[in-house]
Amino acid sequence: MSEIVNVENLTFQYKRGLQPALKGISFSVNEGEFIGVTGPAGAGKTTLLSCLNGIIPHYYSGNLHGNVIVDGITIAQSDFRHLANHIGTVFEDPDFQMVSISVEEEVAFGPENLGIPSEEIEARIQTSLEKTRISHLRDRAISTLSGGQKQRVAISAVLSMLPKVLLLDDPTSELDPIGTHEVFSAIKELNTQIGMTIIIVSQDIERLVENADRIFLLSGGELVLSGTPRQVCMQNEILERVGGRTPQVAEFAISLFSSLGRSLTEKQLPLNVADASILIQELFDEVEVG
């Protein structure tokens, strides 16, 4: 597997910031990985994404140390205009991102600005809309769409630039349950079907655990935990200490086993209702046999 993102000893302090927003962060991400980033407000999650997509240092200046390489490009020394071909970003509020009246125009906007021939643009529009399952919305006015639909238009508009890495900054926090489901399924499909590398910031720990290969927990500008969902959830005390939480079923299993005076292995830790259901059944079976 080849490495697509490499962050080394990254520290950043905003010009007016009283202390660094990011402190000595290092990690790498392989092509095709699905990374979930979580942590409390003010942890540095959005700042981290801004360092990956070049908003820092190209738009926000400050004190930047360390190195960020995405798709072979050293971000700080790159030409910001060309970064969108390598890394795309979807923000929390889709209305903040949209510049066009219709879905088609929005998805065509990026490639048009690059001066790409119109046949090629047409092909990109079709593929981008198909990948987020909104081909049927192509001629609609954006203002008439639901939140989940708008957010998928935002993802399509980014996909039409053919990026290697997709960043999403809490894309479902303003959505209802249907919209949240639509957006997470679309992202998961991009990841599994075409191997798109995903880095998503979210407070929705249940969805992150269900979808991500690895989870990064940020707090106070530091990367305090990283690992598979199971590894991270086993550290529930650290998660809770920084104001986060584990999925309810994991919290239940950890608490139950501790009350029983038994140890719970990482492999036994349930991450969804189906896993937890099997665990309960096993306990009850054991009692009936014993």
Added chain:
Amino acid sequence: MEPIIHVKDLNHVYPNGTHALRGVSLTVYPGEFVAIIGQNGSGKTTFVKHLNGLLRATSGEVWVDGLNINEHTVSEMARHVGYCFQNPDHQIFCDSVEKEVAYGPKNLGLSDTQIEGRIQESLKAVGLRDLRKVHPRDLSKGQRQRVAVASVLSMHPAVLNIDEPTTGQDYQDGIDMLNLIDRLNQAGHTILFITHDMPMVARYARRVVVFREGEILLDGSTREVFREIEKLRSTFLIPPQITMLAYQHRDFYPETILSTAEMVDQTLMHLNRHLRKPW
């Protein structure tokens, strides 16, 4: 007891023809803590905006705190019903926290001493006493939301309607906000809050009203409503993980489970009962 909210056969048709509420009836008694859930477009916000006159019924009756809404203006109703917007920035417009909180009482024509008293008690209730001179712009979103609540509290409303108090916040800020609302409820305010956050509903609400396509689909205690898995599923709502887990083993868990602590207790009880020797 007299109801504090009494809505009968409420219909609302927007100017564009959207029939947003279809014959909604709801009675709420003083001191209740009600969660209103449903997808966007199901009528939740349209409904609560009728309770202080921000929207007027196309047909039907709305009574709040003994007043027929149709006979009163929005500013008259503000003394009876507070409405906190989903986005505090849609609500806050003054350049300091204290001015924002004083705005309502000033318009009531209260004396300076009375206004000062209202500022102090409202900011104390939301835990922002130290920040009264600060510009709301310089506060975090969670703090701005508290300012919005304080500015509504300063009108001494009997009913508080709070639209999505945890949206866009991290877990701890969400908990802090609901704890604040819970304290206000214990102090006697009737609470209606709109939310998509099912674990928060399970943890705080005593009653749940589910909207679907402009109608009330379910209305009951939190335990009753979270038992109706199939009906909830019909409008794409899923109770919290722990509630679903217990429901899948409902032979063992006859009551609706609302928290992991309850689930641990019930499971231990069950295991101990069936063991010859307790763990």
